[in-house]
Amino acid sequence: MISFEEVEYVYPNGVKALDNISLRIGRGEIVALMGENGSGKTTLLKHLNGLLKPTRGRVLVDGVDTRSATVAELARKVGLVFQNAESMFFSSTVWEEVAFALRNFGYEESVVRRRVEWALNFMELMDYAESSPFLLSGGEKKRLALAIVLAWSPEVIALDEPTTGQDQLQKEKLMQMIKLLREQDRTIIISSHDVEFIAQLKPRIILMKRGRIVADGSADEIFLNEDLPLSCNLLPPQIASLTRELSFLGLKPSLKHPQEVAEELLDALSKILHKS
Amino acid sequence: MYTASTSKTFFLESSKGDLREMLGTDRRETEGEAEEAPVIIQVENLSFRYYGSEQYALRNVNLMVKKGEFVALAGRSGCGKTTLLRCLNGLVPNFYEGEMSGRVLVDGKDTRYTPTHIISQVAGMVFQNPDNQLFALSVEADIAFPLENLGLPREVILERVEWALNALGIEDLRYRSPFELSGGQKQKVAIASVLAMRPKILILDEPTSSLDPASAKNLIDSIVELNKREGLTIIISEHRLELLLPHADRLIVMDQGAIVRDGDPKLILRDGNLLVYGVAPPKVSEVARYVNAHQGCLRFDEIPLTVREFVEKVRRLIG
Numbered sequence A: 001m002i003s004f005e006e007v008e009y010v011y012p013n014g015v016k017a018l019d020n021i022s023l024r025i026g027r028g029e030i031v032a033l034m035g036e037n038g039s040g041k042t043t044l045l046k047h048l049n050g051l052l053k054p055t056r057g058r059v060l061v062d063g064v065d066t067r068s069a070t071v072a073e074l075a076r077k078v079g080l081v082f083q084n085a086e087s088m089f090f091s092s093t094v095w096e097e098v099a100f101a102l103r104n105f106g107y108e109e110s111v112v113r114r115r116v117e118w119a120l121n122f123m124e125l126m127d128y129a130e131s132s133p134f135l136l137s138g139g140e141k142k143r144l145a146l147a148i149v150l151a152w153s154p155e156v157i158a159l160d161e162p163t164t165g166q167d168q169l170q171k172e173k174l175m176q177m178i179k180l181l182r183e184q185d186r187t188i189i190i191s192s193h194d195v196e197f198i199a200q201l202k203p204r205i206i207l208m209k210r211g212r213i214v215a216d217g218s219a220d221e222i223f224l225n226e227d228l229p230l231s232c233n234l235l236p237p238q239i240a241s242l243t244r245e246l247s248f249l250g251l252k253p254s255l256k257h258p259q260e261v262a263e264e265l266l267d268a269l270s271k272i273l274h275k276s
Numbered sequence B: 001m002y003t004a005s006t007s008k009t010f011f012l013e014s015s016k017g018d019l020r021e022m023l024g025t026d027r028r029e030t031e032g033e034a035e036e037a038p039v040i041i042q043v044e045n046l047s048f049r050y051y052g053s054e055q056y057a058l059r060n061v062n063l064m065v066k067k068g069e070f071v072a073l074a075g076r077s078g079c080g081k082t083t084l085l086r087c088l089n090g091l092v093p094n095f096y097e098g099e100m101s102g103r104v105l106v107d108g109k110d111t112r113y114t115p116t117h118i119i120s121q122v123a124g125m126v127f128q129n130p131d132n133q134l135f136a137l138s139v140e141a142d143i144a145f146p147l148e149n150l151g152l153p154r155e156v157i158l159e160r161v162e163w164a165l166n167a168l169g170i171e172d173l174r175y176r177s178p179f180e181l182s183g184g185q186k187q188k189v190a191i192a193s194v195l196a197m198r199p200k201i202l203i204l205d206e207p208t209s210s211l212d213p214a215s216a217k218n219l220i221d222s223i224v225e226l227n228k229r230e231g232l233t234i235i236i237s238e239h240r241l242e243l244l245l246p247h248a249d250r251l252i253v254m255d256q257g258a259i260v261r262d263g264d265p266k267l268i269l270r271d272g273n274l275l276v277y278g279v280a281p282p283k284v285s286e287v288a289r290y291v292n293a294h295q296g297c298l299r300f301d302e303i304p305l306t307v308r309e310f311v312e313k314v315r316r317l318i319g
């Protein structure tokens, strides 16, 4: 669905933000980009919808080179939720903000209404339908940005730090949403620092450092590796550290649910205490 | 510090419970006893509704923070955390208009009658969205500008800028334009510029939300250090509690504009499930709660907040 071929990107100020990136992402995959601040995650995401064009190399989305595609063409295929949600807003009400893109794509007004309603309800924003987007709380702004993209549900959905400002209940909803989208064969690319969220979602993880890809693997492969996370300014998920520290009892490092870890621990302990 | 006359008004206006507290504080201060820290923030029966909105963003909030306390603030998105923090540095009601009742005293000053630039020197605030805080041509200038406004001598300014850049590990960004930085880098610059002001109270609104985990940990560590070494009062709102709670004296949970929990983090985590308030306990605390629920050979009287605390308890059990 997406391929980066030896992509380099240099900002006008001379900062090289992407350095020889080659990458393929299949339809229906969920991929998380992780890595230290300034490592190039946002820059990479902005290449998906043609907001940025490679300085060298090329980016193909569904077979189309982003340099030759029109903005409108790409916008239909790829929805990007910005890290700074506010920069996506320009309407005077929350409702209009979500409706705008849908109308632009030529949906009938009845469809627009239904989709806006659905997206606002899902993101728990219906109470704010008539409010100004700019007066929402930080987390609400982020959810509005998500609602805008979810409402038109493009084939490729890129989420830049979707969990910032979200409480645990909203994060769990977001997780369900992402899984649902995958079932509809959407391709989802998330940039995130939220190790616990990603450890629960268990997507394919791509680690970035100074504009390069330094690792690409499953959540287990990345998070249970002893050195890799730390080398990219990530702390391992707490469950990974805990199970590792408890390996003297025979537990294996894992990303299991806390309840399972508790059960394994009690099993191991009762065996040991029984013996002595 | 409260003058005698402000304490007297407290008397008249505060409820019985608060009255005893206030009396206590007053006596200690006049006798000059050092053990109990003086109150630096006092919020009384505070309610607030933003202009044009129907819902109250804060409902009858009462809160007292002592000098040097380290307070973590949590709750669902939209529950009023940012609004409460805006009240503590006077942005509400001086900048954000609305209907406010009750009052807020910061270092003895009533926020309604004190200009925001005076209060913000005492209570420095880092905003949730760093874009609202950056404006200069270079990172260095952004940090120096407010110090120049205070009329500080040049050497002091240079020294503080250096110190703040260093505390956040962003020396290499010094000449960069703040507008050409990544999200996390911007957040670090915003925090550095508030730190450089050396306020007595440091208010941080979800400061780690765009930071990579190692930077988040470094930030929390340097704040803990400021709190310990300089007695800086810290109030942080956060969703990711695992880095913060091991250091917090106090956890406050808000829901729909009201405070619903306020106390020792370990006790609050032990005594109830906070998920309804959107608060995720650290994963080790969750494991410990499941262990306790089983009533097996291991029981945590005190809920661990870190991997180390958890493992130490297990090791003690098996000897």
Ligand SMILES: Nc1ncnc2c1ncn2[C@@H]1O[C@H](COP(=O)(O)OP(=O)(O)OP(=O)(O)O)[C@@H](O)[C@H]1O
Binding pocket: A011, A012, A013, A015, A016, A017, A035, A036, A037, A038, A039, A040, A041, A042, A043, A044, A083, B179, B180, B181, B182, B183, B184, B185, B210, B212
């Ligand atoms: N508009 C811009 N102009 C110039 N340089 C930029 C711009 N935006 C980002 N950069 C630089 O490009 C590099 C990559 O930035 P990018 O925003 O892609 O990082 P990121 O991985 O998303 O970081 P974060 O986790 O902090 O959001 C950094 O060195 C950053 O300072």
Ligand SMILES: Nc1ncnc2c1ncn2[C@@H]1O[C@H](COP(=O)(O)OP(=O)(O)O)[C@@H](O)[C@H]1O
Binding pocket: A135, A136, A137, A138, A139, A140, B050, B051, B053, B057, B075, B076, B077, B078, B079, B080, B081, B082, B083, B084, B096
């Ligand atoms: N400037 C504003 N004008 C009007 N309403 C606002 C403003 N800022 C926040 N609100 C509303 O006040 C409530 C509390 O918001 P906030 O304090 O930002 O929550 P939190 O920081 O806990 O996410 C929300 O309903 C939000 O939409």
Ligand SMILES: [Mg+2]
Binding pocket: A041, A042, A043, A083, A160, A191, B182, B183, B184
């Ligand atoms: Mg980014």
Ligand SMILES: [Mg+2]
Binding pocket: A137, A138, A139, B081, B082, B083, B128, B205
């Ligand atoms: Mg907020």
